[in-house]
Amino acid sequence: MASQALIKDFEQFLGPENVFSSEVDRHTYSFDAAVLRPVVPAFVIRPTNVEQLGECVTRLYREGVPMTIRGSGTNLSGGTIPDKTDTVVILTNGLNRILEINSNDLYAVVEPGVVTADLANAVAAKNLFYPPDPGSMAVSTIAGNIAENAGGLRGLKYGVTKDYVMGVEFFDATGALVKTGSRTVKCVTGYNLAGMLVQSEGTLGIISKAILKLVPPPKASKAMMAVFDDVQSAAEAVAGIIAAHILPCTLEFLDNNTIVRVDDFTKIGLPRDAGAILLIEVDGHPAQVADDAVAVEKVLKECRAREVHVAKDAAEKTQIWEARRQALPVLARVKPTTVLEDATVPRSQIPAMMKAINEIAGKYRLDVGTFGHAGDGNLHPTFLCDKRDKEEFARVEQAVDEMFDVAIKLGGTLSGEHGIGTAKAKWMEKETSRGTILFSQRLRRALDPKGLLNNTKLVGI
Amino acid sequence: MKDLKQLATRLMELDDRLAACMKCGNCQAVCPMFGATHMEGDVARGKIVLIENLAHEVLRDPKAVAEKLSRCLLCGSCQAGCPSGVKNMEIFMEAREIVYTYLGLSVVKKMIFRILLAKPKFFNFSMRVGAPASRMFFWSSKDEQKTTHSPLLKGIIGDRHIRRVPVKPLHATVGDLDEPRIGGGVKVCFFPGCMGDKFYVDMAKACLKVFKHHNVAVYLSSKFACCGIPAVSSGDGEGMVMELKKNLDLLKGKDFDYIVTPCGSCTDTIRDWWPKYAERIDASAADFFRKLSAKAMDINAFLVNVVGVEPAEPRAGATTVTYHDSCHLKKGLGISKEPRALIQANPDYKLVEMKEADRCCGCGGSFTLYHYDLSRQIGQRKRNNIVASGAKVASAGCPACMMQMEDVLSHNGDSVLVKHPVEIYAESLK
Numbered sequence: 103m104a105s106q107a108l109i110k111d112f113e114q115f116l117g118p119e120n121v122f123s124s125e126v127d128r129h130t131y132s133f134d135a136a137v138l139r140p141v142v143p144a145f146v147i148r149p150t151n152v153e154q155l156g157e158c159v160t161r162l163y164r165e166g167v168p169m170t171i172r173g174s175g176t177n178l179s180g181g182t183i184p185d186k187t188d189t190v191v192i193l194t195n196g197l198n199r200i201l202e203i204n205s206n207d208l209y210a211v212v213e214p215g216v217v218t219a220d221l222a223n224a225v226a227a228k229n230l231f232y233p234p235d236p237g238s239m240a241v242s243t244i245a246g247n248i249a250e251n252a253g254g255l256r257g258l259k260y261g262v263t264k265d266y267v268m269g270v271e272f273f274d275a276t277g278a279l280v281k282t283g284s285r286t287v288k289c290v291t292g293y294n295l296a297g298m299l300v301q302s303e304g305t306l307g308i309i310s311k312a313i314l315k316l317v318p319p320p321k322a323s324k325a326m327m328a329v330f331d332d333v334q335s336a337a338e339a340v341a342g343i344i345a346a347h348i349l350p351c352t353l354e355f356l357d358n359n360t361i362v363r364v365d366d367f368t369k370i371g372l373p374r375d376a377g378a379i380l381l382i383e384v385d386g387h388p389a390q391v392a393d394d395a396v397a398v399e400k401v402l403k404e405c406r407a408r409e410v411h412v413a414k415d416a417a418e419k420t421q422i423w424e425a426r427r428q429a430l431p432v433l434a435r436v437k438p439t440t441v442l443e444d445a446t447v448p449r450s451q452i453p454a455m456m457k458a459i460n461e462i463a464g465k466y467r468l469d470v471g472t473f474g475h476a477g478d479g480n481l482h483p484t485f486l487c488d489k490r491d492k493e494e495f496a497r498v499e500q501a502v503d504e505m506f507d508v509a510i511k512l513g514g515t516l517s518g519e520h521g522i523g524t525a526k527a528k529w530m531e532k533e534t535s536r537g538t539i540l541f542s543q544r545l546r547r548a549l550d551p552k553g554l555l556n557n558t559k560l561v562g563i
Numbered sequence: 564m565k566d567l568k569q570l571a572t573r574l575m576e577l578d579d580r581l582a583a584c585m586k587c588g589n590c591q592a593v594c595p596m597f598g599a600t601h602m603e604g605d606v607a608r609g610k611i612v613l614i615e616n617l618a619h620e621v622l623r624d625p626k627a628v629a630e631k632l633s634r635c636l637l638c639g640s641c642q643a644g645c646p647s648g649v650k651n652m653e654i655f656m657e658a659r660e661i662v663y664t665y666l667g668l669s670v671v672k673k674m675i676f677r678i679l680l681a682k683p684k685f686f687n688f689s690m691r692v693g694a695p696a697s698r699m700f701f702w703s704s705k706d707e708q709k710t711t712h713s714p715l716l717k718g719i720i721g722d723r724h725i726r727r728v729p730v731k732p733l734h735a736t737v738g739d740l741d742e743p744r745i746g747g748g749v750k751v752c753f754f755p756g757c758m759g760d761k762f763y764v765d766m767a768k769a770c771l772k773v774f775k776h777h778n779v780a781v782y783l784s785s786k787f788a789c790c791g792i793p794a795v796s797s798g799d800g801e802g803m804v805m806e807l808k809k810n811l812d813l814l815k816g817k818d819f820d821y822i823v824t825p826c827g828s829c830t831d832t833i834r835d836w837w838p839k840y841a842e843r844i845d846a847s848a849a850d851f852f853r854k855l856s857a858k859a860m861d862i863n864a865f866l867v868n869v870v871g872v873e874p875a876e877p878r879a880g881a882t883t884v885t886y887h888d889s890c891h892l893k894k895g896l897g898i899s900k901e902p903r904a905l906i907q908a909n910p911d912y913k914l915v916e917m918k919e920a921d922r923c924c925g926c927g928g929s930f931t932l933y934h935y936d937l938s939r940q941i942g943q944r945k946r947n948n949i950v951a952s953g954a955k956v957a958s959a960g961c962p963a964c965m966m967q968m969e970d971v972l973s974h975n976g977d978s979v980l981v982k983h984p985v986e987i988y989a990e991s992l993k
Binding site for chain 2: 127135137140174193196217238240241430438439488489
């Protein structure tokens, strides 16, 4: 139980409206979007300016209180679930100002709690483009995106969050301000600490400001849908498109189960007997887009696509994307619990991975739908279950374990974009090495001697 | 309900629906409460966790949970945008009833829902006495919206800027109507709603004018009780049933094709909640209200889709108007094109869209009574969007939204007037 004195202290410092210590309020910060056991924190604080944020960290470190930083709490690997009941949650959503959008030098400076979509919209209003588009971007925060290195649909061509981080300012565990990177394209002043903070999952520092790269928006785009009898042909088409030196901005995949479920729900007339659908969008200069679209269509046909639909206008484009937009919502409605995984393999291994996923699901008698970012080899096998059914959920956990095993054997990774958190921590060593774990733990202990920052996450401390 | 165990057992009836929430947090993007406070306890997934924890006896403080449940406008934005299709509206309404019943409904609320709103005679009488008397306490706000406020009653009603309550409500002006069909044409039951009957009387009269113009025969009782949404949202299922019984007596055996209201909330309640609560009366009532539900129609939709009113080209120099999508109309009933078409049917007006037209105005019916500060804060965002549109008139198809918009516009000293789409259309009819 947190000391009442500490709560009083923070109430005085931040104002009572920014300290949540009632039982009900604490319960509402005990979870995130991961299917994991909730942990109720001691209390929750919400600094409303950067100086306050630094002072909060300093005070908590001095008192030896564990801290978990939380943006919008959309994490899918438990990164924002408090470690223990004496953890204090620090919210960043009181720090949500866009400080600068610079059209001449193509960067934006933001506070940590700015919502991704708000930034993307503000940037678009100035005719610029911030490409990272994680599925939760309508609510996720920029600092959360950086701390998880969030991906999205545009990874293949535009990269992920890390490719847009030019610099960050953060508080270390003791509350000291660290500045790294700059507003310039080139900057080699000191260690690349911004790179270290990316995907650090709140374990190395608490981001207080970010400088993000912006790019000019593409002038044109074209979307198409290709239907395949089997996953193998679809995967060959993906490889063929890249071999033809075309980088679509999105190259998405839906498996048969997802196609059938989406069609059941939306009745949009999808090919229910198809083995896979690819949804492809190319963007760029209008002439380039036209050339690329023709080339992609050619590859698709060579790879035995049984149908190819090219969107003629905006309305058709929206229609083509409807199937992908509906994939998760539809799967999520089938059963109460949706275990959304993100095992990622080299593109060429997609057929092997898909085969393994379906075999594993069969073995454990589970319902699984798979969709995802085929261009990145980043699949989202989605297990549909009810966590209240203990026996079934145990099977889900076994299936997920086995699936990771396969992903690693195929030269892939545990997590393409959802993070390790506590959900996948036990698998870290298998993908990396004992040395990696030890190195990471030594790094953490050196930077956070009291072990207070999100201490059970990633490799632990 | 005697003990927490019993409360938990009743809440477990919601468990399957609660389990559907995957805690993704997408509700944060659309929730007006979250937009104002940025607190997890104010957004749908936070409330669902609290109900779950109370049901599973992890939490043992129903009073604190009830307080959180009350901090919701029941606007349905979270449900409309929920990826896993969680039935938030049902969950929150039912949870309120279960938790408030456990805690005991306040005497004042019982009086309002079970006597005032369920017994129109009593309500009507008190309004007739109260309306003229209120002139002594309410002073002009000296604004374009012609609202009043009451420094003397600030302790009770806050610093609200509301229109003066008309001395003569609709039922006292037109009484009962049961017109014969004109040339075998269409006939509607006009349900003006409490606000239409007692507060926005000119708006209700505009509805009758439009019906007359289009040869629509009208059935109207001067004794209609409240639709029941204030009772249900306050967790008083019994109050709702009492009001429903009164309306049943007035609707049974009457001849009409549609039951039409100028209030999105009334229409939504008639369509979705009346059949549900009628099951608590008896099987024949349930059957009656199920059939009636299919006849429920918003007045904008009725005029555009049944009567066939069509948009016209605005004339040069037409007054600009912006339209606010009321939650129950758009998110509840899926009606957003029709009110715009009705506004555009008057060539003296030119429709301009505001930003976030379908974001909740912050009224939330009884929400504004208990959380006026939050309501005003949410309303300010709506006001800013209205003013930024440059429109001279703001329109909404729900009297509660109209009242809220008048309040915030008046407080900001804006010259924007508030009108119902039907009022705008009626102005074009000579």
